[in-house]
Amino acid sequence: MRIAPLLALAVIGLPVTAGLAGTVLPAFGFLPALGRETFSLEPFRELFAAPALGDSVRLSLVTGLAAALISLGLAGAFTAAATGTPAFERMRRLLAPLLAVPHAAAAFAFAFLIAPSGLILRLLSPWATGFERPPNVLVIGDPAGLSLIAGLVLKETPFLILLILAALPQMPTTRSRQLAASLGYGRMAGFVFLQWQPLYRQIRLGVLAVIAFSSSVIDVALILGPNLPAPLSVRLAQWMVDPDLSLRFMASAGAVLQLFVTMAAILCWIGLEWLGAVLLAGLRDRGLRFARDAIARAMAVGLPLATALLLILGILALFLWCCAGFWPFPDALPGNWTLRSWRSAWPRLDGPLATTMIAAIASTAIGMILVVLRLATRPSGRPPAALSRGVMWLPLLLPQVGFLFGLQLLAIRTGTDGTYGALILSHLIFVIPYLMIALQDGWAALDPRYERVATALGASPLRTFFAIRLPLMTNALLAAFAIGFAVSVGQYLTTVLIGAGRLPTLTTEAVALAAGDNRRIIAVYALLQTMPPLILFAIAAILPTLLWRNRRAMAA
Amino acid sequence: MDKQATGGVKAGASLGFCNVWIALNGHLLLQLDRTVMPGEILTVMGPSGSGKSSLLAFIGGFLDPAFEADGEIWLGEMRIDKCPPADRHCGLLFQDALLFPHMNVGQNLSFALPAEVKGRKARKDAIAGALQNIGLPDIESRDPATLSGGQKARVALARTLLSRPNTMLLDEPFSSLDAELRAAMRDLTFGAIRRASIPAILVTHDAADAEAAGGPVVKIGAPPAI
Incomplete structure (x- = not known):
């Protein structure tokens, strides 16, 4: 034993x-x-000679930080606005199954929505946009990695909200909400001033995990990320599976670089934590009440809900495509239905x-x-x-x-x-x-x-x-x-x-x-x-x- | 294991404490050096935080390692403080009934009934008899969550008695009941202890409990200064 x-x-x-x-x-x-x-040190010399390595590093760093910041912002704002309301319990029922959707499937679902010929533009065309043909713009795989970040946020926001939901029962949320309200604070301000910091300490490792994951993700980046250059981790994986075995040395050197990139992202994050704490203390000490927060609250509940619905809509798009026959743009629904895709994929x-x-x-x-x-x-x-x-x-x-x-x-x-x-x-x-x-x-x-x-x-x-x-x-x-x-x-x-x-x-x-x-x-x-x-x-x-x-x- | 443990103790054995002490963070909570006779109920009184429940935990074998404790505990001729907790057969009753929520009432009782009672019919009869004794016949298939507070308390008592305990450890068992139920539950519990002729320890802060128990009373100290 x-x-x-x-x-x-x-x-x-x-x-x-x-x-x-x-x-x-x-x-x-x-x-x-x-x-x-x-x-x-030859592997490192080869690595640093790889073209546009700096761009790849920057992409990984920015993706990791941005995905974590946006996801945590959405999850935190939602918690501040919704704790103690029925919306909170409903959201949990909606989110738990979304956690089951694999990252790659979620990325495909998102791609099927936002692509120039995706479901969103089809629903809006031609009556709102005037498009008769899919516009020729690079949405998926944009060089700044915006769609990659958005795709990650779609999966990481539910993850963080569920982590928060697990941590909240150990906190005196009801009493502290009543106390803050009795002192004239708005619902969100009361939560952020009194409860955010202890709550954040409990979910901090989860947030750092989101940074580590997003700064080194491969599958989602292959689907939504930019290609020339790709984020660092994607290029490393390509070198690693290359039939030319000598590339493995460079790939390993790159993996060491990736360790440092992720560590740098986490260090930047610790700086952001410090900045956030200073800002928060500044606002709190000025006694600002933010009592009229109805609009902010509506947004704080609405945005995460929208990301959840987006994911569900994306899965719906997958269903449409798997059984679609002829489906020209800008029709919102396929012209005919067939199981041919299933039959040809099945073997x-x-x-x-x-x-x-x-x-x-x-x-x-x-x-x-x-x-x-x-x-x-x-x-x-x-x-x-x-x-x-x-x-x-x-x-x-x-x-x-x-x-x-x-x-x-x-x-x-x-x-x-x-x-x-x-x-x-x-x-x-x-x-x-x-x-x-x-x-x-x-x-x-x-x-x-x-x-x-x-x-x-x-x-x-x-x-x-x-x-x-x-x-x-x-x-x-x-x-x-x-x-x-x-x-x-x-x-x-x-x-x-x-x-x-x-x-x-x-x-x-x-x-x-x-x-x-x-x-x-x-x-x-x-x-x-x-x-x-x-x-x-x-x-x-x-x-x-x-x-x-x-x-x-x-x-x- | 069951047989050995019960076999070592004669029916109606007394519960003896030999230089027992319990301390927390170097602060002595209680000392006990006495014998509780069969059918006798020793009441331990003290304010909350005085460590009176830790005595029951020490006897039962559940003391949190944060506490320091030493001394000998004897059940008749058998020393139990080094025994595994499952072999001590100290019936525990808490303020909450703690009926196992995934079992029906009959299954709760069957869990307590020793394996020596063999045969479906014999076991069924023993359980039915136990429910009869607490005035709740024929509720074997009920979900414990559907019982009233008083009914739960009685089933918990029946469950403890069915396990044929060598001693009973009562941790404020009546404090969640309202006044009327409390008197009835006291009579039922104390009567059962006397009939079974086993020693019992009652931990409480309610003087009326101590009076009803009718046995000796030990008062223990104030909580450590904070």
Whole structure:
């Protein structure tokens, strides 16, 4: 039992550490597998000679910061305006399923909306815009990366709102709202002045994870991001999978650069945090009340709602395209419907579908066991040590290329690349932290006296665990399983590198289609990628009410 | 395990404390050196924060590691303070009934009934009898969440008694009930303890509880200065 709580940490910590080492050593020219056994700075010299490297770095930096800033602004403003109102609970029901949509599918959905021939312009044309043909402008892949940032905001805002929703119950929101109102403060100002800072401290790691992810994202950038030059991480991944093995040294050097870029983004963010705190204190100390905030409140609720609806509309667009026959611009609906896209895609779909399901079910099931083992054997009532918390968050705070490159080399060296075992293990690195985030609050919130009563009634620790603890956690376990499953389904770079091209999933296949122009097939893949996690989220939402239809206290 | 643990204790064993003390952050909360006879109820009184519940946690084996505690606790001829908590068979009753919300009433009681009671019929009869004794016959299939506060308290008592505890640990069990129910619950609980002839510890801040228990009273100190 001693090692049980450490297993989950080991499954994350060991591969990440090994992966980091395996990335950094080749970056300095050391890779015995390719016959290089001396250190040199040659890879960095090659890297800095790559054309427009500075633009790529700037793109990554700006994307990371802008996506985090906008998402946090939307999520924070929404919380300030809506806590304690029915809109808040409704929003949660709307957002939870959106979390299930894989990043790549969300990016495609967004692209299908905003493209010059996308659904939005079709709905507005020709009556409002006068366009009879799609305008010739570069919307997707614009050189400033605006559509990439917008696509990331679409996914990260729900993530941050759900993190906030998990943190809020531990805060005295109602009393502090009444106190602020009694002193004449507007609803939003009262929240921001009194509660924002403690709340932000609780979700801070999540925000930093958004920066790390957005500054090094690959799948979304391949779909929505600029191409010449692409963000740094995209170029690195291209070098890494290039048949010319010598490019790997430059790719590894680039991964080290990516680590610094992400770190720089986080340092800039810490500066912004400081600036924000100073501004906030300045406004607060002047005693400004902002009592008439009806318009601001409407916007704060409306904007995140609009991003959620945009995502839903985008998924609708995917549905239209997957079954569309002839569909000329500017018609809002296809002229005829056909299943031809499905029929032509199907013969090549079954393998990726099976791989997706096997990897997701296996990694989530194993991850659940490890996380539950850790939670069950950890002394109760004590927060986890800083070190173990750090290890849990490590995969989310590091750019993925930073350790996945090295991990791939390790997999090749051990001959495990392209095997299910290695694929599942690599997915676990990302599944476990999300399972932990999803489960730990609910786990700690259970009244410890239930287990004490059971023990006092003579039940052994194992019986107490299986007959009391696990059943009482059913609802939380179901929700966590759906989240872990969605995380695994969404893995792109992990699957490309560790699967070594031999284990394609729906996600890798869908992203590979981004370069082409066949919207109907893309829609089929993106939808198929969205469906399994969405179904699991639906099960997690509905099953408790069925399971506990005669147990009122459990169904709540 | 069940058999060994109960086998070591004779029916009607007394509960003995030998130099028991509990401290928190170097501050001594309580000291106890006495014996509670079978059927006797020792009342521990003190203001909130005085650590009186920590005594019950120490006896039951659930003391938070933040506390320091030492001393011997004896049930008859068996020393229990080093036993695993599941083998101590200390019936716990809290202010809240804490019926397991995922089980119906019958399943809650069955969870407590020792495995030595074998056979479907024997177990069913034992549960039905326990519900009869608390005046709530035929509610086996009810969802605990649909019971009233007083009914829940009675089912919790029945559940504890069914587990054949060697001693009862009562942590302010009546304080959430209104005055009328409280008197009835006291009679039911104390009567059951005397009939079972087991020692009990009652932790309370209500002098009326202590009076009704009729046993010796130990008062413990003020909360540590903050």
